[in-house]
Structure formats: structure tokens, C-alpha cells
Amino acid sequence: MLTLLSGLLFGLSLIVAIGAQNTFVIKQGVRGEHVGAVVAVCVVSDVVLIGAGVAGAGALVQAAPGVLTVLRVAGAVFLLAYGAFALRRAWRPGALHADTSGRAAGLRPVVATAAALTWLNPHVYLDTVVLLGSVAAAHGAQRWWFGAGAALGSVLWFTLLGRGARFLRPVFARPAAWRVLDLSVAVVMAVLAVQLLRGA
Template sequence: MAVFFSGFFLSFSLIMAIGAQNAFVLRQGLRREHVLLCVLICGVSDALLIALGVTSFGVLSAQMPWLGPIMRYGGASFLLVYGVMAFRSALTSTEALNVEGRARSDWRKVAATLLALTWLNPHVYLDTVILLGSIAAQYGEQRVVFGAGAIFASITFFFLLGFGARLLAPFFAWPKAWRILDALVGATMWAIAVSLILNG
């Protein structure tokens, strides 16, 4: 269970960073439009990518032992930079979530937009295939358990984001809410990066 929860919490921390994909799901959730469709697209996409990372990265690491340390420190560097970007956004962002005054979206357009935001985003591959894959490889035969925890975290997060969004509407109408969230994300990214370096 410790390995499962390691995968769960790491994956959850990575996914919670507010990017284009999460903001889109959040907006759809606040508008209560095609929420289940959005949640399924994100959850299934992440499950496929995490499974790919957990299975393929382990094979590559066995054939190229030097790849694991490179990806570990590369992942830590990425997380440190990502944390800096989150902290910068926390200091400068003035965004408030505005979902009023828009016509109801067509489900096909929603699906196409979300698929593009998911599969054409390079950060998705860095997070799921490379970063989670490299960390899962360190667990050896238990990497599947780690991957299962990561997949469960992704599905849990998107269900909470999509269907719980209506509860957050008053909060995210306040511009400082995004800054607080970005600061928390930055701190989480830095904590994970330090953990990767120290455990290397």
C-alpha cells in the first residue's frame, strides 16, 4: 500500500497544477456541461500514458542503466523550473474565472478541444511517461502497483475537478484564489524535486 500511495500522491501533485487542460475541465464543471465526457477523456488519456511510462520506461532502464539517473535528475530539474513558473504566476496573475454569458457548448467541440489540450501538450508526456515512468522504475516489480496508484489519482482528481467545480465557483471568481493555488503548486513541485535529488 505504501508504493500505491506513493504513486497516488505524486501523480495527484503533478496533475493538480493548473494548466490549459485543468482550466478547461474546471470551466466545463462550473458550467455543468459535458462534465462526464471531459472527465472520461482526461482520465482514460492519463491512464494510457501512465501505463506506457510504467511499462516501457522499466524496459529501457533495464537495457540502459544510465537512463534512470539521467531522467531522475532531469525530472527534478524540470520540476524546479515548473515550480519557479508557478511561483511567478502566483506573484503576477490577475485572472478570475469567468464562465458567464457563454452559449452552451457542442459536445463534439468540447471533446476535440480537450483531446488537443491533452495529447498535444508536451508537459503531459513529461509528467506521465517520463517522470512517473522513471520513478516507477525504481520500484522494480512493484512498479505496476505504483502505476495503479498514479492512475487512480488521475481519475480521482478529474472526477473531483469536474463534478466538484460548482462548489468552487465563488472561490475562483476571486482573482487571488489562482495565486494561492499556484503558490501551493510551486511548493509541491519543489518538494518533489528535492525528494528526487536526495533519494538519488
């Protein structure tokens, strides 16, 4: 039980931060669009990556730094494009109206965006596969309990984030609030993209 709790706390320490993935989950939660699907993509992705880390795939990632470089560049390009669209929505009234008129985005592009924000982020591999995998290995035979705790943390966090964001809807009943959110998203994406490129 102690190992499970350690994994839970360590997993939460890695994912409870403002980033591209969490920002997207919050936005979908506020809009009330395909929240369950977005949460499922994030959780399943984390569980797969945590499992790979506990199984020892971190050594393979460290042995192929070129793969991480490609992921950094691809992830930076995607984040810049996503941030540019957010900036466009914030500054163009017509684009902003699409966010406040109740027009729902399709399931496929929403799921694809959630997957891209997860799998194109090299920090996800460093955090879950390499770092978490290394810490789990220190628990020896109980490393899978540590991994289970980290996976539980992912389930709890993304569910809370996605479902809890609906309480912000009264705030986002005003178009100005969407403008602030989109500007914030654009800034976060740009900062993350620069960080990725600096590490490439």
C-alpha cells in the same frame, strides 16, 4: 499497498497544478457542460500515458527529441489560439453573453478541446511517460502497483475538479466573474505557450 500509495501521491503531485487542462475542466464544471465526458477524456488519457510510462516507453520518447519539439510548437500554437478566443470572450459583450445565456457547447468540440489540451501538451509526456515511468521502474516488480496508484490519483483529481466546480456557479452567475475567468484563462494559456516555445 505502500507502493500504491506512493504512486497516488506522486501522481497527484504532477497533476495538481494550474494548467491548460485543469483550467478547462474547471470551466466546464462551472458551466455544467459535458463534465463527465471531459473528465473521462482526461482520466483515460492519463491512464494510457501512465501505462506507457510504466511499460518503458519513456526511453523511446527520450530517444526522439524531434517529436517533442514538434509537439511543443503545435501545443504552443493551440494554446495561443485558445487564449485568444478567451480574450475575445472577455472583451466582447456579445461573446461574453454566450457564456452566460445558458447556450450549451456541442459535445464533439468540447471533447476535441479536452483531447487537444491533453495530447498536444509535451509536458504531459515528460511528466507521465518519462518522469513517472522512471520512478515506477525503480519499484521493480511492483512498478504496476505504482502506476495504478498514479492512475487512481488522476481519477480522483479530475472527478473532484469537474464535479466540485459546480459549487462556484453562484459566483459565476455574474457576467463580471466570467470576464475575470476568461482573462485568467487567456493569461495562463499565453504563459504556457511561451514556456513551450522557449523549450522548443
